[in-house]
Amino acid sequence: MKLGKRISQLRETRQLTQGELAQILGVTRAALSHYENDRRQPAYETLKKLAQYFSVSMEYVMEEVESN
Template identity: 80%
Template structure:
């Protein structure tokens, strides 16, 4: 699975919109859409914000390491 699909799936599990997540991580909704559709790669700071918000590792967001899929309470 590609990075964009993982971001999209994490967002959908939390039942939030692209606009809501974009605001939380400090990017535009258009930028988030580009990430989710693998047209652009987020920078490391943005990856860290995504991982922190979803309580997963940056490694999971980037590579899909199954050991990091547990979303912590």
């Protein structure tokens, strides 16, 4: 699983819109969309906020897992 899919999956578990999560993270909705579609990489601080908000480790957020 790539980083973008992981972010999207975490967002969907809390039933948040891209706009809502973007506001929580302090980024634009467009930036979050780019992250979820693996067109851009989030800054370290954004990843840190994401991990803290979802109560997961940075390693979990960044870990690439092959999916079938």
